[in-house]
Amino acid sequence: MNINHKGGLKLNKIEKKFLRKQSKARHVLLKHEGIQAVSYPTQSLVVANGGLGNGVSRKQLLLALEKCGPMEALLMPPNKPYAFAIYKTIEESKKAYAILNGKEIIDDLGQKIILYLNFVEKAQWKRMRLQALPPGLLVVEEIISSEDEKMLLESVNWTGNTGDQNFQKSLKHRRVKHFGYEFHYENNTVDKDKPLPGGLPDICNSILEKWLKEGYIKHKPDQLTINQYEPGHGIPAHIDTHSAFEDEIISLSLGAEIVMDFKHPEGVTVQVMLPRRSLLVMTGESRYLWTHGITPRKFDTVQASEQFKGGIITSDIGDLTLSKRGIRTSFTFRKVRRMPCNCSYSSVCDRQRKATPPSLPESSKEAWQLEQEHVHRVYDLIARHFSSTRHSPWPRIVEFLKALPSGSIVADIGCGNGKYLGINKELYMIGCDRSQNLVDICRERQFQALVCDALSVPFRSESFDACISIAVIHHFSTAERRVAALQELARLLRPGGQALIYVWAMEQEYKNQKSKYLKGSKTSQEDKEEINRINSATTTAGLLVNQTPDLGSEDQASSVPTTNNIQEGECTSRKVPSSELPVHTNRTSFHSQDVLVPWHFKGNPSKDKDVEPFGLAGSPDPSPVFHRYYHVFCDGELEASCQAVGDVSVLQSYYDQGNWCVVLQKV
Template sequence: MDFKHPEGVTVQVMLPRRSLLVMTGESRYLWTHGITPRKFDTVQASEQFKGGIITSDIGDLTLSKRGIRTSFTFRKVRHVPCNCSYTSVCDRQRKATSPCLPESSKEAWQLEREHVHRVYDLIARHFSSTRHSPWPRIVEFLKALPSGSIVADIGCGNGKYLGINKELYMIGCDRSQNLVDICRERQFQALVCDALSVPFRSGCFDACISIAVIHHFSTVERRVAALQELTRLLRPGGQALIYVWAMEQEYKNQKSSYLRGSKTSHEDKKEINSDTSTEELLENQMPDGGSEDLASSVPSTVNIKEEGCKPRKVELPVHTNRTCFHSQDVLVPWHLKGNPGKDKAVEPFGLAGCPDPSPVFHRYYHVFCDGELEASCQALGDVSILKSYYDQGNWCVVLQKV
């Protein structure tokens, strides 16, 4: 079982067969716990070890294959308001504080560097392995473009859309070197750049797409600037398709596939798994890798240092995967699984010094409310909105350069 402290420290505990684990106080309320899905556990090799905390003694570690596990959980239900001493994590006592957001462009950039750019670079291989099926309405947009069109994919990730229509000349760009490397391995044209400053001449593209990127900018000014930069690339009459993650994960009485992924009953699982196309859609429309979530919705602080100024703390709530959003500005956990491959090293050690088997990274998102994407596009001036719609948890617009 993995225990995780709100400050990020993790400790693995081996529970022997027929054991009884009693959790009270800090272990029950301050730390979160869960059983990470995996085939093997790292355990102590020495014969005398029967259970407990797994230590960092590399010479005394081995792998143990998981078998069938039967466990029973008993909880004591509290019938009176909670007055525990863990106020920062207690659902009842925690005040609904509004997030403390970046106040300057520099602070915004620091937040994005730490919680967008750095994270995508670290998770690139795992992220890419979860992103292979393109979303149908984006494919429809690309397939409807005239043959020979020149198209830019801004924030192209692993290049999922770059090869959809062979009749187009497509070029991708992304802030993450590791994701651009993946595009190149797949023989796509791609380059590293920031969506706020794309190194192409104005008006040279027939179309642009930007899928799930604009929501990674942390101020309204930067989101509008990113949209402005995208439309700068379009020739008059050229079109852009933009997708951003929606605050509303339930629309017209229907839950998005992101929320539906949270169903845990047998019936619900059957319902999802029986439809392969839905399942593919699910995997792709979940910005998260879909792993069990140990993180709770505890606010997380990001230290921002400006030269000559006192360091300021940007405080953001950590979103619980597959649940509704309670704030528009959130940190969304990504549970890195498996071997990160060629990606650069990840932070590997927990409190007890054990390699963290599934480190968690947090990506910053600003989820858009109904009408907000259109309002940002209206601020651009030289575009008209041809279409706007909701597609499985995302707000989407098709723009045309006038």
């Protein structure tokens, strides 16, 4: 009797746990996908956890669902963790609801997945717009025979025991061999004056001659890179360097099929299936403008139709399934460029746009240390003085905030003293900043704000209607960290939500616009006396000051006089002792993208609770100088960084008083 009683309690706990998880699944689908469950039986069920996005194939799910009765349709949206099961009668759907709710199935990786079913009035999903292949892209199926494929694969010696072992590399996620010229990954180019001995393998030469004769390619390549990919590995989205290679890039897929992602700068993404033994030819726009890459994963979403072999993966959710990846070997052929690139895509052309030298840090740890010393620490120390120079909001940022619908939830990532948090009283705004002292100022002004890092914002994904990031991303010291900050903004936005981003511009004069930063270079006699006093004081300390507290971009204090005792246009190359970065001279054009910008603290720091009481050692001037790190963006660089972010499109880009600005939309 007691055993039965205990057994009954145990069963009751299991039922309660199941009901909680089923309710949670229903809530998540409603909140994030807009799928409304109903409390009464219908022919249609939404199956949570039973989707392509979490490793369940069409065949696998059908096997479980069809045991409950004949079905009209199984709809599996691409990359989503749910599916819609539509039965022929309500009785059959009720049976599936009773039998399959809480049922465990095993996915193709051997992991257990529990299904949670709810009734819906009708299946609904966000249809993806069908795209055409990127212009200039060609996929040729069965370009070689299975015998030639076997011969090519066997010709690659991965043991490293032959004379060409110096040309083989093991990268983090793949093995690589180079022929003709070695490809240098540190700068994505080749040394045109150092060809590798032996040229291309003889077996490749005969195949290339055949493709030339048949018209699939127009030029015979002289460089070959062979990559071997294990299942689950990929390659980041990229554009082959314009200045290194000619227009035509061709890639032969051997051993296994793969889905390659092509992305346009405006956010359009096209997934292209590359079948085994197929040839991919990229020319024109697809070669020069679109990025291409392979997402690291062990399964690809593909068309289930047997007649489908290669080309675009459509959004037909009645015909999608999962394909398990195998070991794929790609032969990528290029022709080394001898003349300068003169393509029509200057925004992404390394020859036509201004060169962007790499940031100083060589690792994530070094980047964090630089930012900790020359961004985080500095803003905490100067918070009160910084806030006193930040009064007037910029018109185009105000315009963006005032245009948002009433009731919108908006995040200000890097809110500083919160000057934008109260602009539009019809919005629900919350700010965050890395500086505790700046956040304290926001709270004193009765704004909602918290301390966090812009790379890890503690808000749920897709929870904001809009975000702003004003004069923040230029403080990250590597390209990867700047892209990560953009990705974090995209994560926070709901589909259709927008983000406004401002960064400092390398170009302080652009299309007859001259920023206030340069316009403020005239000084009065009183200012010049102050300049001489400051320079005299700081020379004793061995540091170059001759700077205003800040630049004349969005994050500007234009009322502060210039303190510059050098000739107009002269560039200083002096450095802060602890850094290799140059110190920028305010009110002059930028001469480096990665710089330290001094902030000269006005007043007595010992009386300010936010500034530790130290000045320049041995200096008669007790006011300290703080150096903030900046990466100033070249024309087109911000848009290029945005291209690396998934699921966003650039709605607008513009130049505003020494800043490059974009408006992104989550797609």
